Amino acid sequence: MEAISKSVKKMDHDAKVSGQALYVDDIIMDDMLYGKMLRSTKAKARIKNITLPNISAGYFVVDKNDVPGENKIHVVEEDMPVFPVDTVEYVGDPILMVVGPDKKEIGKILSEIVVDYEELEPVFDVRKSDVSFFHYNYAKGDVDKAFEEADRIITETFETGHQEQAYLETNGLIAYPHDGRMTVRGSMQCPYYVFGAVAKAIGYDKKDIQIIQDVTGGGFGGKEDYPSILACQLAVAAIKANKPVKYVFERREDIEFTSKRHPSICTYKAAIKNGRVTGMDIDVTYNSGAYTTLTNVVLQRGIIGASGVYNITNLRVTGDAKKTNTVPNGAMRGFGAPQTFFAIEMMMLHIAKELGVDSLKFKEQHMVKQGDATSTSGQFHFHVPLPEMVERADQLSDFRKKRELYKNQTGRYRKGIGISLVYHGCGFTGSGERDFIKAVARLKKNADDTVEILISITDMGQGAKTTFSKIVADTLGISIDKVIFANPDTDRVPDSGPTVASRSLMVVGQLIKRAAEKLKVQWKSGEEQMIEEHYVHPDFLIPFDINTFHGDAYPTYSWSVNVIELEVDTLTATTNVLGAWGVYDVGTPLDLNILHGQMQGGFLQSIGYASMEQINYNEKGIIRNNSFSDYIIPTSMDVPNMVTDIIEVPYIEGPYGAKGAGELPNVGPAPAYIDALENALENRINHIPYTQEDTMKYLQEVAK
């Protein structure tokens, strides 16, 4: 174990454990007003007229006419307006905001506003959508020839559902005008995303925009794009009211109207010859919802991962993101990868079953290794530790033995065990870091010889404050309590990019490491010093072209093998997870406790994704389950026996050898869970979530 891996007390521990940490809902400013949206009740409609009641003094109605800059929210594209102009595109589209000092009075005003809609035909079923927001395709090898020469062709379609991030702290921000400037503060992952979006919407010079992150109660992607949207709306309101305006979502509003993981439909066609997969033709469709938000980047990651950890030499992949009149989907931990990795893992499993061969052996025969081409004709430049990870997972879980043991069970209780093999591409897809992000990081040494980390990376619970501080303390050889890492404030920190894509430590951590190394050489006790570092693109990469999807989509990969063992009660259709084992390679751990905590948290989220978390829309396009009473996430009782284990393959370009970690645990558990369920039920499953109701339906079918 490297010295840096040894855990320390987390930098944010004391404030959080004692209840002293201030989240945005805990902050009250003088003269502060509250905001609340009037949201569309129609999935698609033209707004003919809006009738307002008498508005008492001190209250404001804020809408499209109040947007001083461009009525566009900059995410990647700019198709989402700050407030809708003529039409609403989903149930929840924010038509206007009522702002004022008393929440009850705001509610009264909202209830008295009459919106006259001309209803238009909405599209809810992604299969029926003829609006493709994004269409991509790529290929390598000779796919047609592989299918011509195949002795067997197997085709199957897989579906995955929405997943709500379900951070415990809902989305919330405060916007306040002062001295000709606009400040927005609150719960967010990416201060500079918010910065750019607000500048555009209110038309202020960038020097007059300030964004401050407050203690953030979980993100999981749900605070990547959404804060930009809310910030634009709130900044417009704050200008109109000329007072601070706070908006903290209630849970139901948050579940119903903020972004989620994209549902997917993936059709896989495999050419088989002599017991091996010789080609794959894959069609991926993601349901974008009503606006594009981050969908193009999500879809890119999804289709790049479509062949999973397997070396498929003849490969064709098509990806579409289609519009439906539902809440816009966005980022969630894994960012497009969990959908296609579920599909490829199930496809490989089902091919093995069709061929009557052992599925793990079959997967092992197709696994990539160092030097192999990636799906996009890049290269796996570094050691691929899957073989030893499979062995470790087998040791921990006794997978191979149990798999045999659980064949042909009868009786009420039936056990199953499943396995999945996945990777996660570390950092932004393609040359995003070099071409768009261009990260900058600073270290400021104060006269008292304390050292401050100045970066825009946010700690939302994942431990960034601690791991970054450890890098600085260790490199400089100073005590960690001499290192300061305050919540980012765009007035004070440069743009080091967003806190997403498992990039923070690998990319910005490396900049901070380099800055600390320089500072160490230049150190002058008692003096102020500033060191600035800029992103440098690794030179070993095969350049990635986003138009042809050719080259190294990622500099390196994190790997994971997951095993899940469960027991189904065939009378009640309940499933109990008996054991869950995850083996991970994320390079050198920068703090073992933090790393295990990340892996375990993601593991449980992904088991929820596979088994219980679902969003149901009614025929009017309204989400039926918008609370924690009916959108169910795992509790402490659901997976009591979870074991996480680490294998280290250090990465030359990462600080101390660290690679991306945060998203990896969300990629693999879902297919392992379904593999286990198939093992127990002896059925074929092609969708998640596969809930207790699904199991019951299946058991009733069999009983017929």
Next chain:
Amino acid sequence: MIKFILNGEEVTSNANPNERLLDVLRNEFRLTGAKCGCKEGECGACSVILNEKLVNSCMVAMGSIEGSTVMTIEGYSKTDRFTVLENAYAAVSAVQCGFCIPGMMLASERILAENPNPTEEDIRRGISGNLCRCTGYNAIVEAIGIAAKEGKGLW
């Protein structure tokens, strides 16, 4: 006027009897350690100890607490038991985003108060009303187990 004991001190509130204890704690007394995660008794982020029982303060009407004893994280954090617990949480880095943590600490306190030697099953059951989306619960369960050992005699 509603009188009750808050973190060891007698206080009075002018709140309506139908107001939520959570809102009164946060707004009137400015004790913001209790968090609002759902406002319908599902997530446990607003947990406080009311008359020796763990409750979701969003589900408690002010009219029902006359003469009761309420302990929030602000009061609990001044106790020796808290120190043992928070050290255990720190040792295994059980705090991630922190939003569930004040409630989780008070749930931990009640588990140990009711049974100083809980099994893992007891611990998991004891925090099953407190949702955490970050940790997968392992570290929290482990921390409570460590506190039970380290805090012998305190509970």
